[in-house]
Amino acid sequence: MVDIDLNSAHRQLGATNPLIQCITNTVVQQFSANVLLAVGASPAMLDHEADAAQFTQIASGLLVNFGTATSHQFLAADSAIDAATTHEKPWVLDPVSIGAADYRTTRIRRAAAAGPTAIRGNASEIAALAGFGLGGRGVDSTDDVDAVLPAAAELARETGAVVAVSGPVDAIVAHIDGVDHVAHVHGGHALMPLVIGTGCSLGAVTAAYLAAATDTTVAEAATSSDARAAEGTSTSATLTAVIAAHAHFAAAGASAGEHATGPGSYAVAFLDALHALSAEELARVRVEVDALESVAS
Amino acid sequence: MVDIDLNSAHRQLGATNPLIQCITNTVVQQFSANVLLAVGASPAMLDHEADAAQFTQIASGLLVNFGTATSHQFLAADSAIDAATTHEKPWVLDPVSIGAADYRTTRIRRAAAAGPTAIRGNASEIAALAGFGLGGRGVDSTDDVDAVLPAAAELARETGAVVAVSGPVDAIVAHIDGVDHVAHVHGGHALMPLVIGTGCSLGAVTAAYLAAATDTTVAEAATSSDARAAEGTSTSATLTAVIAAHAHFAAAGASAGEHATGPGSYAVAFLDALHALSAEELARVRVEVDALESVAS
Amino acid sequence: MVDIDLNSAHRQLGATNPLIQCITNTVVQQFSANVLLAVGASPAMLDHEADAAQFTQIASGLLVNFGTATSHQFLAADSAIDAATTHEKPWVLDPVSIGAADYRTTRIRRAAAAGPTAIRGNASEIAALAGFGLGGRGVDSTDDVDAVLPAAAELARETGAVVAVSGPVDAIVAHIDGVDHVAHVHGGHALMPLVIGTGCSLGAVTAAYLAAATDTTVAEAATSSDARAAEGTSTSATLTAVIAAHAHFAAAGASAGEHATGPGSYAVAFLDALHALSAEELARVRVEVDALESVAS
Numbered sequence: 001m002v003d004i005d006l007n008s009a010h011r012q013l014g015a016t017n018p019l020i021q022c023i024t025n026t027v028v029q030q031f032s033a034n035v036l037l038a039v040g041a042s043p044a045m046l047d048h049e050a051d052a053a054q055f056t057q058i059a060s061g062l063l064v065n066f067g068t069a070t071s072h073q074f075l076a077a078d079s080a081i082d083a084a085t086t087h088e089k090p091w092v093l094d095p096v097s098i099g100a101a102d103y104r105t106t107r108i109r110r111a112a113a114a115g116p117t118a119i120r121g122n123a124s125e126i127a128a129l130a131g132f133g134l135g136g137r138g139v140d141s142t143d144d145v146d147a148v149l150p151a152a153a154e155l156a157r158e159t160g161a162v163v164a165v166s167g168p169v170d171a172i173v174a175h176i177d178g179v180d181h182v183a184h185v186h187g188g189h190a191l192m193p194l195v196i197g198t199g200c201s202l203g204a205v206t207a208a209y210l211a212a213a214t215d216t217t218v219a220e221a222a223t224s225s226d227a228r229a230a231e232g233t234s235t236s237a238t239l240t241a242v243i244a245a246h247a248h249f250a251a252a253g254a255s256a257g258e259h260a261t262g263p264g265s266y267a268v269a270f271l272d273a274l275h276a277l278s279a280e281e282l283a284r285v286r287v288e289v290d291a292l293e294s295v296a297s
Numbered sequence: 298m299v300d301i302d303l304n305s306a307h308r309q310l311g312a313t314n315p316l317i318q319c320i321t322n323t324v325v326q327q328f329s330a331n332v333l334l335a336v337g338a339s340p341a342m343l344d345h346e347a348d349a350a351q352f353t354q355i356a357s358g359l360l361v362n363f364g365t366a367t368s369h370q371f372l373a374a375d376s377a378i379d380a381a382t383t384h385e386k387p388w389v390l391d392p393v394s395i396g397a398a399d400y401r402t403t404r405i406r407r408a409a410a411a412g413p414t415a416i417r418g419n420a421s422e423i424a425a426l427a428g429f430g431l432g433g434r435g436v437d438s439t440d441d442v443d444a445v446l447p448a449a450a451e452l453a454r455e456t457g458a459v460v461a462v463s464g465p466v467d468a469i470v471a472h473i474d475g476v477d478h479v480a481h482v483h484g485g486h487a488l489m490p491l492v493i494g495t496g497c498s499l500g501a502v503t504a505a506y507l508a509a510a511t512d513t514t515v516a517e518a519a520t521s522s523d524a525r526a527a528e529g530t531s532t533s534a535t536l537t538a539v540i541a542a543h544a545h546f547a548a549a550g551a552s553a554g555e556h557a558t559g560p561g562s563y564a565v566a567f568l569d570a571l572h573a574l575s576a577e578e579l580a581r582v583r584v585e586v587d588a589l590e591s592v593a594s
Numbered sequence: 595m596v597d598i599d600l601n602s603a604h605r606q607l608g609a610t611n612p613l614i615q616c617i618t619n620t621v622v623q624q625f626s627a628n629v630l631l632a633v634g635a636s637p638a639m640l641d642h643e644a645d646a647a648q649f650t651q652i653a654s655g656l657l658v659n660f661g662t663a664t665s666h667q668f669l670a671a672d673s674a675i676d677a678a679t680t681h682e683k684p685w686v687l688d689p690v691s692i693g694a695a696d697y698r699t700t701r702i703r704r705a706a707a708a709g710p711t712a713i714r715g716n717a718s719e720i721a722a723l724a725g726f727g728l729g730g731r732g733v734d735s736t737d738d739v740d741a742v743l744p745a746a747a748e749l750a751r752e753t754g755a756v757v758a759v760s761g762p763v764d765a766i767v768a769h770i771d772g773v774d775h776v777a778h779v780h781g782g783h784a785l786m787p788l789v790i791g792t793g794c795s796l797g798a799v800t801a802a803y804l805a806a807a808t809d810t811t812v813a814e815a816a817t818s819s820d821a822r823a824a825e826g827t828s829t830s831a832t833l834t835a836v837i838a839a840h841a842h843f844a845a846a847g848a849s850a851g852e853h854a855t856g857p858g859s860y861a862v863a864f865l866d867a868l869h870a871l872s873a874e875e876l877a878r879v880r881v882e883v884d885a886l887e888s889v890a891s
Contacts (some may be wrong), residue, residue, distance in 0.1 A: 027326040027342045029662075033790035038857050043790065044694065045621045045662050051695030058694070068326075068342050070369055072664055100341065100355070101348030194572065196330035196340065248829040262569025263335050272856025275788065324623040324639045365623075365639050367666055397638065397652070398645030491869065493627035493637065559866025560632050 007279045009244035014040040018060035018211035021049045025067025028197035035201035038274040041208035053079035061211030062091035081114045090117040090210035094203040099128040106150045118166040118242050120203045123148045130155040145171045153180040162242045170246045174239040180292035183243050187250025189257030191266040202249050209241040245292045247285040304576045306541035311337040315357035315508035320344045320374045322364030325494035332498035333529035335571040338505035350376035351473050358508030360501045378411045380452035387414040391500040396425040417461040417500045420445045427452040442468045450477040459539045467543045471536040475587035480540050484547025486554030488563040499546050506538040544582040601873045603838035607632040610653035617641045617671045619661030622791035629795035632868040635802035647673035655805030656685035659799045660803045675708045684711040684804035688797040692752035693722040712836050714758040714797045717742045724749040739765045747774040766842045768833040774886035777837050781844025783851030785860040795842050803835040841879040
């Protein structure tokens with residue numbers, strides 16, 4: 001169905017050392033930067049409205065996360081998203097804090113409408129962004145991952161993004177060649193949600209894997225005589241990159257759990273494990289890719 | 298005198314998992330979020346002036362700390378404090394950086410005048426906020442905790458807040474039924490002040506304990522036929538919550554010291570210890586509650 | 595040539611506990627504060643444009659780093675730099691993100707022209723600030739330290755600053771009595787660049803060592819009958835302070851490497867090692883001071 005070569009994606013990340021611009025919340029900037037360095041990417045948290053977009057042109061990829069956004073950061077993100085679109089840089093939207101208050105919800109919806117390459121959030125956030133959440137159709141903050149797969153699929157179709165839903169088992173949804181695909185990625189650890197930024201930094205790493213995959217994808221698409229096929233190839237490559245980012249986290253998250261005695265030591269062990277990830281560990285991550293119908297039924 | 302059941306407060310925190318809005322300085326946002334998660338609360342650092350107050354209505358409690366405040370954050374805090382007051386959410390003021398420069402001092406005094414549920418700072422900050430500090434009456438930056446108890450008591454009477462003074466032994470002052478009470482909480486470790494955010498995050502945890510106690514307090518007050526008695530009950534419950542937050546830190550701080558070889562490993566061990574806190578450890582914390590006169594004499 | 599007493603500088607830092615104002619990027623504020631505490635200084639990240647300059651007058655030293663600057667922070671830095679100049683407080687410029695986009699580059703150049711006591715950056719940043727970088731004269735982002743020594747020397751002559759270039763071996767350039775001096779400081783560890791903030795916090799520690807040295811320097815200069823000699827003495831003392839800061843990091847960085855299994859545990863061990871630094875460790879750091887010509891030839 002979809003060919004997933006995680007170790008190839010991981011090697012590509014190490015070989016390209018992509019520069020990831022993070023317009024992200026101040027709570028997780030340090031952790032996200034350390035996570036990007038640990039996996040082999042380079043972070044840049046530049047978010048001034050006067051020059052963010054100029055920097056996007058030299059960055060390899062972009063993350064947008066409005067958790068503690070100021071009006072200045074919203075302006076910076078608007079410009080950076082435009083630049084990413086114009087210059088065909090992959091970018092990831094993390095809808096964190098959607099539904100917490102009206103103004104930010106509006107801004108997050110605007111960003112989603114601008115066509116991110118991928119969207120990553122927890123079940124409640126994805127449901128809210130798809131318009132299913134916040135009581136609208138009865139999906140609440142205790143949403144579990146599989147319950148929001150129809151919402152994620154609708155969001156994927158509407159935005160063209162690959163949509164990742166984080167949870168005890170992550171689910172990643174992509175609309176490829178008219179079919180909704182869903183990948184489940186198993187791993188992680190119970191202490192992971194007790195470390196702030198483990199979700200937000202996964203958005204940054206997703207941007208890094210997408211950036212690393214971009215050159216290859218463009219080359220493949222160029223040799224295709226059929227634009228539609230090229231688009232399918234591109235979405236398939238995007239799906240692979242998003243899965244690889246989640247598998248990298250799943251493997252490191254499980255490994256860190258073996259060395260931790262609480263959330264403080266878990267955070268330390270997680271950074272060590274992200275950096276030490278071996279091909280064997282990555283190969284052991286359980287990943288299942290199916291058509292969405294077979295999951296829903 | 299005042300009945301303190303620390304383990305009941307701790308169980309209540311775990312059972313309610315309060316959502317704490319932190320309008321706080323960017324230096325300690327990550328650490329404060331990790332501390333809140335470790336003790337069983339949920340952090341949200343949302344501080345945009347356009348929607349901070351809307352979020353306060355769904356939050357369980359609020360922390361205000363102007364260490365790195367921008368004008369935008371001052372505006373957000375103004376609105377959030379109004380919302381907390383209107384919707385009877387407990388909120389904590391940390392007067393960090395008072396006296397460092399005039400503008401912030403003015404803003405911190407405005408916040409104190411708005412009636413926080415609790416105020417938490419070190420001895421110099423509490424003295425400065427009470428108007429005794431900065432050379433005004435000879436209290437300087439080497440203030441020790443017991444020397445500022447009269448200032449803390451005056452601040453408690455003027456603002457209606459429970460006032461906590463952090464130091465090698467913490468002191469917490471409350472004006473209940475016409476009497477100034479002071480609680481001393483023993484614990485912690487010499488490395489604690491070398492980890493940035495151990496003070497600021499204690500303000501966040503104080504808000505969490507207050508939020509967890511709020512439902513119970515309201516219920517008790519409602520069954521009282523005497524408004525004055527209800528107010529006394531309420532301040533007493535507030536005092537218990539503030540003491541419990543400090544005892545949680547004191548126990549974890551002492552425990553972390555046994556596993557640390559310096560300030561880096563201490564910070565890690567402290568997060569682990571906050572999360573692992575047992576009823577036995579909490580029960581071993583030395584807490585003394587007295588009328589303030591008996592201490593001052 | 596230049597008399598370097600690292601242990602005297604280290605003792606002076608511990609004895610004076612300087613208060614360092616950091617107008618710095620939000621990614622590294624927490625780490626920089628912890629680093630300052632670990633070495634025996636006190637951090638203050640106050641950067642509001644309304645009162646930053648007032649605080650500079652009571653601070654012992656200032657760091658300016660525009661990695662995530664907002665317009666507000668640029669305004670705060672303008673005022674703080676003026677205050678540092680007027681009140682003769684040592685201040686350090688970290689040109690991080692120069693060349694990444696035009697607006698910030700302009701602002702960083704303005705700050706450099708205001709006469710910092712020291713400038714600290716990596717090789718590419720120093721080359722860019724000196725006008726050699728970004729393809730202008732063929733120096734690119736893979737610059738190594740010794741390749742940019744001529745650029746560093748030109749920058750030292752133009753600004754009057756001691757210029758530090760961070761790399762596997764750090765180089766520190768000063769123009770003293772008409773001669774360009776260069777000090778090489780050996781140490782550190784391969785994991786150090788994988789921890790965000792190890793460079794930026796070195797700028798903060800440089801400001802701390804400069805602040806600790808200031809009283810002594812002023813006293814020495816006052817007893818000199820020759821203003822030119824006093825200036826030479828002053829630059830020599832500045833060079834010593836900058837070298838001492840780098841040696842402190844080099845020793846702790848090497849020591850941390852012995853206890854780390856990856857970048858997460860390295861960051862923890864580094865803070866512990868900064869705090870535990872002994873006179874013996876500092877004395878073992880290899881430091882070479884030469885006239886620049888002998889290096890360039």
